[in-house]
Amino acid sequence: MNLSILLSLVKIIVVIAYLYGLFWVMGVKVRPVVIGGKKVDFSLAINVLGVVVAFFIIQLGLTNIGGFQLLNNFDSGLLFQACTMTMVALGLNLIYGYNGQFSLGQWGFYGIGAYAAADITYRWTNGDASGLVVLGTGVILAGIAIWLVGKFTSNLRRMPVLSSFTLYLLGSLIAAFIAIQLGKLLSPAINPLLGTNLAPGPLAQGVWLQVVFFLSVIFAGIFAAEISFLFGLPVLSLGSDYFGIATLGFTIVVYTLMVNSDTILPFPEMRGGRGMIGIPKLTTWFWAFFFMIAVIVAMRDLLHSSHGRSILSVREDEVAARSMGIDVAGTKLMAFVIGSLFAGLGGGVYAHYIGFLSPGAFDFLIGFNPMIIIVFGGLGSMTGTITASFGWIFFLEGMLREVLGKISPEAPSWRYVLYPLTLLLLMLIRPQGLLGNTEWGFLKLPTVPFKNTADEGENA
Amino acid sequence: MNATPEQTPVLEIQGLTKYFGGLRAVNDFNLTLHEGDLAGLIGPNGAGKTTIFNQITGIYLPTKGSIKFYGVDIVGFEPHEITRAGIGRTFQNIRLFSNLTVLDNLRIAFHAQSGYSLFDGIAATPKYQKREKEIIENAQELLDIMKLSRVQNEIAKNLPYGEQRRVEIARALACGPRLLLLDEPAAGMNPKEITQLMELIHFIRDKFKLTVLLIEHQMRLVMGICEHITVIDFGEVIARGTPKEIQNNPKVIEAYLGKGA
Numbered sequence: 130m131n132l133s134i135l136l137s138l139v140k141i142i143v144v145i146a147y148l149y150g151l152f153w154v155m156g157v158k159v160r161p162v163v164i165g166g167k168k169v170d171f172s173l174a175i176n177v178l179g180v181v182v183a184f185f186i187i188q189l190g191l192t193n194i195g196g197f198q199l200l201n202n203f204d205s206g207l208l209f210q211a212c213t214m215t216m217v218a219l220g221l222n223l224i225y226g227y228n229g230q231f232s233l234g235q236w237g238f239y240g241i242g243a244y245a246a247a248d249i250t251y252r253w254t255n256g257d258a259s260g261l262v263v264l265g266t267g268v269i270l271a272g273i274a275i276w277l278v279g280k281f282t283s284n285l286r287r288m289p290v291l292s293s294f295t296l297y298l299l300g301s302l303i304a305a306f307i308a309i310q311l312g313k314l315l316s317p318a319i320n321p322l323l324g325t326n327l328a329p330g331p332l333a334q335g336v337w338l339q340v341v342f343f344l345s346v347i348f349a350g351i352f353a354a355e356i357s358f359l360f361g362l363p364v365l366s367l368g369s370d371y372f373g374i375a376t377l378g379f380t381i382v383v384y385t386l387m388v389n390s391d392t393i394l395p396f397p398e399m400r401g402g403r404g405m406i407g408i409p410k411l412t413t414w415f416w417a418f419f420f421m422i423a424v425i426v427a428m429r430d431l432l433h434s435s436h437g438r439s440i441l442s443v444r445e446d447e448v449a450a451r452s453m454g455i456d457v458a459g460t461k462l463m464a465f466v467i468g469s470l471f472a473g474l475g476g477g478v479y480a481h482y483i484g485f486l487s488p489g490a491f492d493f494l495i496g497f498n499p500m501i502i503i504v505f506g507g508l509g510s511m512t513g514t515i516t517a518s519f520g521w522i523f524f525l526e527g528m529l530r531e532v533l534g535k536i537s538p539e540a541p542s543w544r545y546v547l548y549p550l551t552l553l554l555l556m557l558i559r560p561q562g563l564l565g566n567t568e569w570g571f572l573k574l575p576t577v578p579f580k581n582t583a584d585e586g587e588n589a
Numbered sequence: 590m591n592a593t594p595e596q597t598p599v600l601e602i603q604g605l606t607k608y609f610g611g612l613r614a615v616n617d618f619n620l621t622l623h624e625g626d627l628a629g630l631i632g633p634n635g636a637g638k639t640t641i642f643n644q645i646t647g648i649y650l651p652t653k654g655s656i657k658f659y660g661v662d663i664v665g666f667e668p669h670e671i672t673r674a675g676i677g678r679t680f681q682n683i684r685l686f687s688n689l690t691v692l693d694n695l696r697i698a699f700h701a702q703s704g705y706s707l708f709d710g711i712a713a714t715p716k717y718q719k720r721e722k723e724i725i726e727n728a729q730e731l732l733d734i735m736k737l738s739r740v741q742n743e744i745a746k747n748l749p750y751g752e753q754r755r756v757e758i759a760r761a762l763a764c765g766p767r768l769l770l771l772d773e774p775a776a777g778m779n780p781k782e783i784t785q786l787m788e789l790i791h792f793i794r795d796k797f798k799l800t801v802l803l804i805e806h807q808m809r810l811v812m813g814i815c816e817h818i819t820v821i822d823f824g825e826v827i828a829r830g831t832p833k834e835i836q837n838n839p840k841v842i843e844a845y846l847g848k849g850a
Binding site: 436 | 650665666673677678680687696700703705709720738
């Protein structure tokens with residue numbers, strides 16, 4: 130038993146060290162080298178190479194070489210879970226940690242992303258292209274509709290938020306209607322190429338299936354983002370606490386729809402409360418790593434841009450932000466939509482790793498997990514969120530389950546006692562979160578050097 | 590700098606009235622500012638000065654009246670639209686983005702002029718990199734003018750009070766205003782700092798070709814730099830004129846010191 134505790138601890142430390150190394154190599158800057166009279170900057174090449182190497186290190190561990198596999202299925206499961214949790218928690222940190230909007234709706238968007246992506250690939254592998262066609266054209270058309278309505282209403286000042294919401298909703302519904310009609314029209318043409326579940330056709334295997342999987346995750350993310358746009362538009366105009374309650378309500382609504390997905394919603398394949406089975410397990414380490422890195426890079430770049438600073442300014446002082454020419458309502462909505470997009474992507478990756486979706490996994494009580502993680506890691510710290518996501522999964526699902534499982538079969542339930550106690554302790558010792566404001570390597574905002582001025586000693 | 594009758598006034602407020610429920614905070618307030626004016630708005634506590642500022646900047650919607658900025662009626666504009674149109678302001682109780690650095694405070698004010706899309710930011714396109722560089726240069730230039738270069742990487746809330754005031758003015762200037770509204774810029778300053786502030790306000794007015802309207806309780810500052818003063822009490826204008834005229838106006842003395850003083 131002692132050995133397994135030690136081993137689990139080592140795993141956590143190795144994972145954190147791995148992350149540190151990853152962000153370090155992603156942020157390495159080297160001096161430009163002069164080759165043939167031309168200055169060549171190798172920084173970006175080294176950063177990309179570092180990411181590729183980091184990917185292959187884990188990939189090697191997951192590969193079975195001559196009967197030996199360093200990371201077993203249990204470990205790889207933990208890794209995939211940690212990757213999805215990172216995406217969801219980063220999105221929530223953008224909404225709550227950086228923009229200051231207390232949201233409990235993240236888990237709902239995660240669930241929407243999971244079910245939407247799963248439905249696309251499930252139908253695809255069962256000889257039905259309508260999932261991809263309808264959702265794909267749907268999100269694109271709805272995006273166009275939202276953009277058009279936005280263009281149209283931008284000239285109208287002080288428009289009541291519910292009026293503009295109605296217009297956006299109308300536009301999206303029209304888009305959805307067109308998409309469903311298109312699906313009826315187009316999918317019969319594609320269906321013969323898909324074959325059946327047992328005898329997959331040319332489009333339902335190999336590279337094509339990977340492409341469909343990729344698209345399903347992207348579309349699921351955009352779908353979640355568009356729902357969050359429609360939901361956030363009226364609800365974000367509420368004050369912060371009311372917004373929290375409303376988003377909690379959203380998560381419960383999503384959960385209820387999942388439980389009744391085969392009765393009140395027309396999706397028999399989701400099987401309601403019994404859970405959706407038979408989702409192709411397409412998430413490989415490559416995809417999990419790819420989507421996680423994409424989310425991390427996008428969020429880091431966003432935060433280091435002028436738009437990211439406007440997100441921060443809203444958290445700091447809304448009235449001052451407004452007086453500095455920042456569209457506060459628009460900025461809140463932007464952060465909320467991007468955060469939900471990340472959650473939707475995470476959901477898509479999760480669904481294809483686990484292969485089975487049960488509404489129980491999207492219950493609002495479990496929905497507090499990402500909130501706990503970002504508080505644990507430090508609000509407004511990307512490094513904190515990422516390390517806390519990995520640490521949390523490896524500690525709670527890995528170490529405690531393994532160690533307690535050795536005591537007795539019932540003992541793993543004790544982890545929900547041990548883990549809140551850990552949280553309590555941490556809050557008492559370090560209320561600013563495990564890592565506070567620290568950022569590692571790539572995630573760190575470069576300090577702007579002082580301008581050369583003769584200003585020294587001024588300010589008498 | 591004095592206005593000729595043909596010029597469009599920078600700011601023209603007519604019949605501005607604001608009720609909070611049954612309480613009349615401002616009643617039929619008129620004010621005209623011309624290019625390059627340095628005007629003061631004074632009055633006892635609760636006279637409605639900040640309410641007027643909040644209506645000009647769009648934080649409150651006026652009950653009645655019009656506010657024209659360079660001939661455009663800005664009543665009903667969102668606050669950020671008014672700032673982008675060219676009205677910058679500071680706050681009575683300093684409202685810096687207190688957990689961010691001084692430089693970031695200024696860079697946020699440049700957001701409206703950043704000129705690149707969300708996509709440019711996420712993909713870190715050359716346009717983004719070029720504009721970011723320019724924003725930093727512009728911000729540093731402003732900090733230099735305000736003698737704040739030394740503290741650019743300090744967290745705003747850790748600065749001494751006087752410097753926070755200067756950061757706030759610098760941040761308002763970063764929005765590129767043509768009209769600057771200063772809400773009690775000298776509050777909490779010692780006499781020496783007030784003298785420096787007076788020089789600073791004169792300097793930025795000439796340097797950035799601004800029109801300045803300020804609310805202030807420090808009579809030394811108001812009488813020292815304002816060319817034109819409006820006095821209000823209980824939401825109504827009780828006197829207008831040059832500092833000298835105001836100082837000798839019996840109504841003003843009564844409002845400030847009470848009847849029989």
